[in-house]
Amino acid sequence: MSTTDTGTKTITLPGEALDPYVTHPPTRHWLTGPGLPTDSGLFTFEALREDGHGVGPRTVAASTGNPAGLAADLRDHLVIGALRDPAGLETESILLDGATGEVSTSCLFDDRPDLMERLPLAPSLAALTDFAAATEEMAARRGRFASYEGRFGPKAVKGMTRHLLALFEEGADGEVPPFWRMAALIRPLALVAGPPADAALALDLPGRLLDEEFGQGRVVRFEDVDFPAALAHEPTRRFLRETGLPEDGVLFHLDTDVPLPTLAEYYEDERPDVFTADQLPAHSDRLIRLGHLIEDNSLVVDGTTGAILDWREPDATLYALNTDVSTLAFTLWLLHRERTIDESLSHELTEDAYDHLATTMTQTLATVDPTVSTPRGEWHYWTQMFQDEAGGVL
CATH class of the missing domain: 1.10.390 (Neutral Protease; domain 2)
Structure with missing residues (x-):
């Protein structure tokens, strides 16, 4: 049976629990000695606990509903854990080759095991x-x-x-x-970007960071005349005046028609046939529309608090998007930087392991913006878009 050392928060296994699948001596030593962490920000190894399916880790064949369709080199690999996203959801399974000690990842498809592929994770x-x-x-x-x-x-x-x-x-x-x-x-x-000296916003972006990334003339800075009276949050006003936002941020397109409208004004003037006033959020007169996101989403800022929100038309609901305008700017910079890095590597990142890239991008953004770590099952625009491999977002 697996045992947990509560002092060091690791999981170890007795030698007999590794038979007959783990024959690699260094791997047996690691699982019976140092062990693996119970949990971390990147992985969970809860699969090593006894879970009612018998003693010791389970093979891929025993973990899928249709083992007959598995490739021969996958059947006896052991499922020892899973990758985790910032919200704690398990994504890909972590597999162990008991003969060589190599560690890989794969998505377990009960209905189509023939589609399962392994990606190397560690030697x-x-x-x-x-x-x-x-x-x-x-x-x-x-x-x-x-x-x-x-x-x-x-x-x-x-x-x-x-x-x-x-x-x-x-x-x-x-x-x-x-x-x-x-x-x-x-x-x-x-x-x-580091924390600002006055803590008015979450981040202090280096000067000219956006200009250097997006190019001169591609970053829009506003004047006070462009702001509606509803935008009372001074740190947001100052950021939009001094730092600005990129006009085209991959998934976000800035409204360059000024002055910026409130959400209520936008639908009254531009799209009166889509939503009536009573169908909008009760405080839509203090939500300022900065621009639009793809897939029928508007990006708005709460003029009182400075919070950045996603107004999602398909379900007429407001969702948290970013903590504030500084983390929004970082998100747009991060997306553009990832694309630049991927192009410089002849698209190795997106072609080699898109799921891994989506997880890495989500983890990176969650480091600076806790809004990304949404509860399970709750919509969050950026994380949903990162995962959209078919849409080619990353």
Whole structure:
């Protein structure tokens, strides 16, 4: 039976629970000795607990409803855990090759097991544990990344990327799996902006960051005459005046017709046949429409609090989108930066492992904006769009 060491929050297994599928000596030693973390921001290994299906980890064949359709090289792999998104949802399963110790991921399809494919995750459990620890240390600027404490901006991001990639290359003999390559290239981007001195907004974006990313003339800055009286939140007004927003932000298109309308004014003047006043939110006269998102969504800012919201036309509901205008600007910058990185690598990120990229982007955004970590089942525009592989968002 699996046992949990509550002091160190790890799961270990007795040797007999690994028979007959785990024959690789270093892997047996790791599972019976150091063990695996019960839970972390990236993974969960709850599958190693006894769950009523018998003692020890289950094979892929025992975990799917149609084992006859499985590829031969998948049947005896063990399901030991799963990747997690910021909301705690399990995404892809983590598989262990008991003969070689290699770790991979796959989506388990009960109805179409023939479509299951493995993506490499780590050459060993030891490497997997170390890679996860290094990523967490980078995000928290501690341990091997303690020297970056208090450092933000593009130079710090480049340094952390090089450092993290070097650690992964050393642990994987130069063949860094896609998940960790993405972690090295994308996760440090969360540290391009630091906290502002006056804490009026969540982030202090480096000067000219948006101009350098989107190009001169592609970032719109507003004047006070452009703001309706309903936009009373001064930090938001100041950000829109001094920093601005990109006119075309991949998934977001800024309204350049000024002055900016409230949501109530927008539907009254531009689309009176879509919603009447009584169908809009009760406080629509203080919601200022900044622009539109694809898939019939409007991006609005609460003129009183500065919160950024998604007005979703299909279900006529307001949803949280970003904490404030600074994290909105970071989101648009992150999307554009990811595309630029992917193009420079001949689209390796999107072609190699799109699901891994979507998870990495969501984790990165959640680092700076807690709005992204929505409760299970609740709509959140950015995370839904990141996952839209067919739409080619990333």
